[in-house]
Amino acid sequence: MTTKPVRTRFAPSPTGSLHIGGLRTALFNWLFARRHGGQFLLRIEDTDQKRFDPTALQTLIEAMQWSGLNWDEGPDVGGPFAPYVQSERLALYQTWVQWLIDNDKAYPCFCSKERLERVNKEKQARKEPPGYDRHCRKLSAEEIAAQTAAGVTPVVRFKMPLDGQVVIADLVRGEVAFENVGQQDAVLLKADGFPTYHLAHVVDDHFMEISHVMRAVEWLPSAPLHANLWDAFGWERPHYAHLPVLLNPNGQGKMSKRNPPKDKFGNIIPVMVHDYMRDGYLPEALTNFLANIGWSFGEEREIFSMAEAMER
Template identity: 40%
Template sequence: MKRVRFAPSPTGYLHLGNARTALFNYLFAKHENGSLILRIEDTDLERSKKEYEEMLIEDLKWLGIQWDEGPDVGGNYGPYRQSERLEIYYKYVDKLLKSGDAYYCYCSEEELEKEREKAIAEGRPYRYSGKCRNLTPEERADYEAQGIKPVVRFKVPDKTVIFEDIIRGHVEIDTKEFGDFVIVRQDGMPVYNFVVVIDDALMGITHVIRGEDHLSNTPKQIVIYEALGFNIPQFAHLPIILGEDRTKLSKRHGAVSVRALKDDGFLSEAVFNYLSLLGWHPKDEREILPKEEIIKQFRIEDVNKSPAIFDRTKLRWMNGVYIREILDLEELTKRSVEFFEGFGYKADFEFYKKVMEAIRDSIETLMDIKERAKVFFVDEFPFTDEIVAEVKSDPNFYKVVEIFYEKVKGLDKLTKEDFKTITKEIQKEYGFKGKALFHPIRIALTGESSGVSLDLLVEVIGIERVKFRLKRFLEYFG
C-alpha cells in the first residue's frame, strides 16, 4: 500500500503553500487507495504551541482533508508527535555513533565562524572542515572535562547522491555541497533532517510529497536512509507558489493562510478546488470540479515543474460560482449566519435565507454580505448630499415616491407580483417609466442608486418596513 504523510510544524497558521502540500498528499492517497498520515513536527520547543496544532487540525478538516492516522485518530505507527518520539530518535543516534556514521563535535561557534569567514574569503561555499571526525578517546575526554557540550554530526560519505524525482526528474547532488551536518543539537534535541528520516522509515512512508524548498534536504536524508539500511521512499517536490507579481507568496499578497481565507468568507469547497489547480490541472481543462472528480483525475506525475501563481481574483471568481451555482440555499445560509451576526444584522434563520436568495448572485465571498445585505436590515440610512441635490432639482422625484406610497399604504402585504402590478399602474396612470419611475423608489427604499431588485427587496423586508422607509423619505424631503 502507498503511504504518504503531511508533517506540519505547529508554529503558526496553516500557510497556503503548506495547505496545497497537504491537499496533494491527500489527493495522491485517495487516488491510489493508499493512506495519509498526519504527523506533527514539534521539536522546535520554543516556537511550537498546542493551540497552533489544534488550529492546524481544525483548518485541515475545514478544507476537507481527512487522514487515516494521526495524533487525533491514532494508528499503528504512533506516537504521531515528534516531541513524543525522542527515545526512538536517540536509539538511532546511538546506532550511527556505534557504526561510525556519526560523531561528537565539540567545535565552538567562534571556531565555526572562522571557518565560514575563511571560506568566504577564498570564494568557496562553506562546508564544515570535519575537524572532530577522528578525535581520539583522550581528546574527547579532555573536551568533556572542560564541560563542553557537543553536537552530533553525521559523517557524510564522499559521493554523488542520485534520485529520480517524480516531478522534477533526474537529480544529482554532490555531498561536497553540504559536508558533515548536525543531527543532534547541543541541547540534546535531534534536528529535522534526522528525525524526518526515522519517522518516514518507521511509519512505512512510500512517497514523500513536499515543497521544492525541501529539495536541498533530500540528499542529506538519503545518506541517512542508506547508513541505517532503510528503504528510500520516492520523492516528489512540488513547485513553489508565487503571488501575482511573481514573487514568493507572502503576507504582502493579502490573506495567505487557510484561516484568513475562511475569515474572509471563502467556502472550503472553492478553496479545495482552487488549491488543487495550483500546479496541476485535469485532462479536460475544466476548472470547477467536485472533490470526487479531482481525486479521480489527480496524478502526481502530472504536476508541473514551473511555479504556480496564486491569483486572488480568480479565487474570488471561483468562490462566487460555488455561492451562486453549487451550494444549496439552506447550506449556504447556515454558513452565512456567523457573517450576518458579525456585521450586526440580527434576524431569524428564515429571514437570512430570504436575503441570501436575493443577494447570492451578486456576491463572491461571504464578506460581501456586509454591503449587499445592508438594505435588508438598515431602515434609517443617510441621504447623501448628492441625493439631496438630485431630489431637490427634480420635482417629479418626490412626486413618484408620494404616488407609490399612496398605492401601498393601505396594503397588509407586498409581494414581487404586487410590486410589478403597482408600478405598471403608475406607468399607465402618470406616464412615469424606466429610471424616472424606479430610481426615486430605489432611493427612498435604500438610499442607494443601484443594488438588489426592488421587487425582491420589498417582498423580503415586508410591507410595514416599506411604508416606514417611504414615509421617512417623504417627511425628510417634504
Template identity: 55%
Template sequence: MVRTRYAPSPTGFLHIGGLRTALYSYLFARQHKGKHILRIEDTDQKREVEGSTENLIKSLAWGGVEFDEGPHLGGDYGPYIQSQRTEIYKKYAMQLLESYKAYPCFCTPERLQQMREEQQVKKLPPMYDKTCRRISTEEMKEKLAAGVPYVVRQKMPEDLELAEFHDLIRGDLEFKIALLDDHVLMKSDGFPTYHLANVVDDHLMEITHVIRGEEWLPSAPKHVLLYQAFGWKAPEFAHLPLILNKDRSKLSKRQGDVAVEDYMKAGYTPEAVVNFIALLGWHPGEGETQEIFSMDELIERFHIEKIHKGGAVFDREKLDWIQWQWRRRKFEEDPRQEGEKLVALVQEYIPDEWRTDRLYLERALKTVKEKILQKPQEVRGHIEFYFKENVDVNPELLTHQKLKVDMEVAARSLRAAHDALEKFDDYEYEEKIKDCLSGVVSELGVKNGQVFWPVRSALTGEQFSPGVFEVIWVLGKEKTLQRLQEALAKIS
C-alpha cells in the same frame, strides 16, 4: 500499501501552500487506497506558537483533508508529535555513532561563528570544516568523559561522488556530495534536527511516498544518504513547485493573504479553496477544459506525474471565479430555496434592520445574485439603495449624453412613468412591469433608454444597479412612486 504523510511545524497559521501539500498527499493516498498520516514536527521548540497544532488540525479539517492516523486520532505508529519521540531519535543517533556514520562535534558556537566569518571573507560556501571528524578516538573519548557538550553530525561519504534519487515530478536527480555539509543530526540539548527526525519517523511510520515543497529539494540528497547510512530503503519523493505572486516572487504575507484562515474569514467555501489550490501546479492533462472539481473528482483524476515543475501563480481573480462557480452549482441543485440560500450567504454582512421584511430582502438579493455569489462580503454596496428611506439623486445622474437624455427628456420620462405606474397594479410580475414602461416609451415616441435610464437612476441613485424592471419589482408601488416624485421635485 501506500502511506503518505503531512508533517507541518506548529509555528503559526496553516499556509495556503501547506494546505496544497496536505491536499496532494491526501489525494495520492486515497487514489491508491492507502493511508494518510498527520505528524507534528515540533523539534524546534523556540519557534513553536501555542495553539498552532489545534489551528492546523482545524484548518485542514475545514479544507476536507482527512487523516487516518495522527495526534488527534491515534494509530499504531505513534506518538505523532516529534517532541514526544526524543528517546527514539537518541537511539538512532547513537546507532549512527556506533557504526561510524556520524561523529560527535565539540566545536563551540564561538568557534563556528569565527569559521563562518573567515569563510565569508574568503568567499567560500558556509560549510563545517570537519575539524571534529578528524580528531583521534582517544581525544573524542576524553571529551565525552569530561562532559563537553556536543552535537552529532552526519559523516558525508567521501568514497562516493554523487547522491542520486528519482523524483516523481522532476525525474532523475543527482547532487555532488562534496558540496554537502556534514550537517547536524542531534543538537546538544538532546533534540534532533529536522533531518534526523524526518528520516527516522518516515522509516518507522512506513511512509512510502514523501510529497513536500520544492524548498526541501536541497535537503533531499542529505536524506537519501541518511537512509543509506541506516541501511534503509528510502521512500519515493515528489517535490512540489513553489506558489508565486503575480510578479513571480515567492508567495508571502507582505503581498496578500497566505493563511488558510484568512480565506475562511473572508467567506470563501472549502470546496472553492481546495479546487483552486489543486490547480496550483496540477492540471488533469492536455486538452482537458474542466476546472471545477469536487474532492471525489480530484481523487479520481489526480496524477502526481501531471504536476508541473515550474512555479504556480496565485491568481486571486481565478479563486473568485471558482468560488462563483461553486456557489452557482450549489444554488442550481435546488433553485426553490434560492432566496433562503442568498440570505444565509450574506447574513453576517448585512444590518439587522434589513431582515425585518424577509421577502423584500430576498427579492433585493435575487436582483444581484451573480454579484453576491462572487463576493458576498460586498453585498451592502449592491443593495443598500433598496433600504434607504430617501434616495438622494444627483440630477446629473438622470441625464445621459449617449442615450440623448437631457434634463428635459428626463423630466418628461419621469412624469409619464410616474403616471403610468400609478395606474398600474401588477407589481408582482417583472414582465408586466416591462410592458407598462414599454407603453410609456411608445406613448412618448422615444427610445427605451430615454425612459429606462432616468427612471432607474431616480429609483436607485446609482450609476450602476440592477435593471429598472427588477428594481420596481423589489420596491413595489408605494416606494417606486415616492422615489419618482422626489426625483421630479428635485429637477422641476
C-alpha cells in the same frame, strides 16, 4: 525504491497558522493516498523548540478539519505508530543517532558557536563556500573522552560520504544527481537532545512505513543528505516528489505572510487558511483553487469535485 503500500503524510511544524502552500502540499498527499487506496497521516514536527507555538497545534488541526482533508492516523486520532508528535519520540531519535555513531556514520561535534562563526568568516575571506570544516570528524576517542569529561555537550553530525554522487529518483523532476563532495556534515542531534528535521523525519518515515514523501521543491537541495541518511541506516528509501511552491502573482518569490502578495488591482491576497475561514469561503472553493495551481484537467474546466481530482 519502495514497493510498500501507499502511505503519505503531512508533517507541519506548529509555529503559526497554516499557510495555503502547506495546505496545497497536504492536499496532494491526501489525493494521492486516496487515489491509491492508501493511508494519509498527520504528523506534528515540533523539534524546533525556539519557534514552537503551543497554540498552533489546535490551529493546524482546525484548518485541516475545515478543509475536509481527513487523516487516518495522527495526534488526535492515534494509530499503530503513535505517538505522532515528534517531541514525544525523542528516545527513538537518540537511539538511532547513537546507532549511527556506533557504526561510524556520525560523530559528536564539540565546536562552539564562536568557532563556527570564525570558520565561516575565514572561509568568506578566502572566497570559499560557507559551512563546517569537519574539525571534529577527525577527533580521536581520547579527545572525545576529554571533551565529554570537561562537561562539553556536543551536537551530533552526519558523516557525509566525501566522494561519489547520490541520485534522487524524483516523481516530478526525474533523476537528479548530486555530488557528495559539495554536501555538508549536517547536524542530526542538537545539544538540547532534540533532533533536527533531517534526522527526525527520516526515522519517522521509516518506522511509520511512509511510501511517498511529497513536499515543496525548496527541500530538494536537502534531498542528497536525506538519501545518504536513508542509505546509512540501510533502509529502503521512499519515493520522492518535490512539488513547485506557490509564487506571487508577479513571479517574484513565493507567497509569504511577511511580504503579502497582491492581485492586479492592488488588493492583498490572503495566504493563511484561517483568513479564508474567517472570510466565509467554502472549503471546497479553496481546495479546488489550490488543486488547479500547477496542474489542470487539460481542458476548459476549472471546477471539479475531490473525487474527480483523485481519479486524475
